Amino acid sequence: MSSNSKPYVILIDGDSFFWSCELIFRPDLIGKPGIILSNNDGCAVSRNRLAKKLGIAMGDPYFKIRNLCEENGVIAFSSNFELYLDISRRFKQILKEEVGGIEDYSVDESFASWNIRMDLKKFAKHLRFRLLREVGIPTTVSIAPSKVLAKVGSRIGKNDPKMEGVMFFHSHIEADSYLKEISVDKLWGIGRGRHLQLRCLGVHSAYDLKYYDNTKLLRKNLTKAVVQIRDELHGIECFPVTEIPEKKKEIMSTRTFFRSVYTKFELARALSDHISDASAELRLQGSVAKEVTIYLSSNRHRDGIEQYSFKKSMRIGSATDNTFRLIELALSMLELGFKNGIEYKRSGIKLSQLEDNYEYTLSLFDPIESEKVSKLITAMDIINSRFGKRKVRSLSCSTDNLTWKMNRSNLSPAYTTNFNELPICG
Structure with a gap:
């Protein structure tokens, strides 16, 4: 094999990825219309072909299409993020074995650059077959001279059955x-x-x-x-x-509550969770933040209640990735923004003005973080990366039984990440 002077871009895209993950363990649903719902079962974020034919659009609020779904036998699942991320990990591992380095564009899409002279269409068919056989995910593979053309090819390949999941533009x-x-x-x-x-x-x-x-x-x-x-x-x-x-220039974590929240205690728990997640992501990309912002808002879709929103930012003297320090700052802003009698429906945080953790300048007046705290946070990251998000957390974070967490009433089992929910054969 020899190299071409100009490599092709290969885009590998999982078809209706979230729904396909569910079908791996529920083959009885093949041939039925289905959708996956967003956080708190809010809107459709993944649809199979049959659901699309019924006119269900990406982002349609579930309360607006519920009757349509019930009348046409549409199966609706809550987002099983744990399952989708685990299947995605297996999906990406095969891609790395087949094409080497990949660019992770999203949970179900990856780009690769390929300059080996070979039958690329035959290779694409082999790749689709292996992903379907070993992971259970149908895919569309698009090959083109550039990323934008590869995205065009993927769109065509998904919608034209004659392409059999492979689209190849030899030239623009x-x-x-x-x-x-x-x-x-x-x-x-x-x-x-x-x-x-x-x-x-x-x-x-x-x-x-x-x-x-x-x-x-x-x-x-x-x-x-x-x-x-x-x-x-x-x-x-x-x-x-x-x-x-x-690297991201800012990191956000927001969520709509399953039910309305009224107390400062519950909001503090929510903000602490947001900070924990965002600061872990901050450290993962090797950054520190110089500013933290919190957001609070009432239910703007509900009439007859007092509407309220609060946004507050605070600059940090010395940039940091310390979860405990960032939580402390967020909770100090909550003290300023909390208002009694408000029916809170959403909260969030943003870490901004990010810098590389080896380039930022220390402030003369800021406390130097102790080596013990740094080691503690490193240990927390290692444990949480292995056993799951927030398995080890600050005391100000929520516990699993708090009712403000996401509503996922149509959640499927954690087939691959929980021993108690493993599928049983026979």
């Missing part, structure tokens, strides 16, 4: 006939806001954008990213595949 010209049929807002990275601006420039389809040659006007009215998307449609690499994920 081969994509033109498909680009004419794709609305520009369906392109990866465009979105609704940019779509409306592009329409004002006479750009309606992906094909229109590809051959829109007024670069100066695109930059003036939109952004450099739109120009890069256009160039990627020409097969010019602007978004290279990278195995090292880019």
